[in-house]
Amino acid sequence: MGKLYIVPTPVGNLEDMTFRAIRLLKEVSLILAEDTRTTGILLKHFDIQNKMQSYHKFNEHQAVSHIVGRINAGEDIALVSDAGTPGISDPGFLVVRECVAAGIDVECLPGATAFVPALVASGIPCDKFCFEGFLPQKKGRMTRLKILAEENRTIVFYESPHRILKTLNQLSEYMGEDRYAATCREISKKFEEIKRGTLKELILHYTVNEPRGEFVIILTGKNE
Known part of the structure; x- marks a missing residue:
């Protein structure tokens, strides 16, 4: 079984990105992004070449079961929002709740919150x-x-x-x-x-x- 990582991203200054966050975004199987265009700029800046999938408030109910299934199959997945910590006035709670209910480990990194x-x-x-x-x-x-x-x-x-x-x-x-x-x-x-x-x-x-x-x-x- 894989793990869900909640990865905070800078609210403005890219220097606020942590070494651990950069490493995990490079290592996971998939990055769930609120807006893939915004996250794409961040990934390019840190030379992170990884697959992204859109995850936002309009599709999270439809996407959750698929995400839980992939983690159960052994994939590590990271969730990011456009800025700050996912779940704080941003999408994230639903997938965290469903992963917890499925017995999946959820690890939230400390980081930027406005x-x-x-x-x-x-x-x-x-x-x-x-x-x-x-x-x-x-x-x-x-x-x-x-x-x-x-x-x-x-x-x-x-x-x-x-x-x-x-x-x-x-x-x-x-x-x-x-x-x-x-x-x-x-x-x-x-x-x-x-x-x-x-x-x-x-x-x-x-x-x-x-x-x-x-x-x-x-x-x-x-x-x-």
Whole structure:
């Protein structure tokens, strides 16, 4: 029986790729990639010549049984996402669950995840926190915000540049404009930037300055 490897990839800076990750991507029988074009650039950079198969949120239910069958037959398979650690706001949970249910060994390498450097660099308490990822787009969004308004731990969100102002405004509405937060964009990339202040101050900043890049929002808990 083979093994499933969960392999984190850089969220921006290719120098964050680990030696172990490069070795495993060269050795496994197959690489499951969220987007083979994006992963192809990574493989080319590190001179990794290996087979890839598309694995994303639109085909994962159909692909899982085939993947489990190949690992049961003795193949080692690696799963990567476009950036960061698979399963963290990216496809991955389903195949991990099915492999565990089938008695297959699952090994996850430590590596890049966008929210960890954002959380640590924010200056906001990070000894206890909850990770929310992306808020629901429509159904359940307001209900979730009402619940989170009472959360005492630091809260971590992911957000796109197109929705960052909307989300900051809604956080301000439900949690108060004086709630302290940090917005971290383009983690590990050339134009990495962290802005800290009240929600009111952050809203003003991104009203004047066009938001660009993927964001991590770090929000203080209710009683901080």
